[in-house]
Amino acid sequence: MASNPYSHDFNTAIKLAEASLNRNHTTKMFFMGNGLFSILRDEIKNLNEKGLKVYYCAHNAEQRKVKPESWAESSSMYGLAKLITEADKVIMLS
Template identity: 75%
Template sequence: MKLLFIMASNPYSNDFNTLVKMSQASLSRKHETSIFFMGNGLYSIVRDEIKQLVENGAKAFYCAHNAEQRKIKPESWAESSSMYGLAKLIKEADKVIILD
């Protein structure tokens, strides 16, 4: 199963913990797991928990325009994308979970 999580919530909300736990559960079940960071959710991408998820097999994408607006330089393991890229990810996913 292909799961896509869209993180638009700030990194210190309960949504961040939910994202991490649900992504870990998804990866443990061998699901293809992708996370797209946008809006204030981009602040989450610099946290160690996200890097660990990527090291465990998750794919991380972020909106380049939102990152530029917030002066965030994501790590090299996260792929720069756009709203068009997000639309493609949504189309390819079996399930989409939005954390806002």
């Protein structure tokens, strides 16, 4: 997710992740750009506690001085490319 945490995309992402987790799908979210600020919201932490796997671009986090919680996994654009190739379905919200 690259949108800021107060965009319509954030609410859409939350609803999609909840629906996916409720259907027992392996669900992963990758945060980059201004979307990194979303990782600080309680909604993401709550979804992580329900099984959402959370990744973020470490370079973008450093640029924005965002320090994600330990439950979020530091990654890179290469990591994102790998997640995409391993996924059955990919939804990009920008």
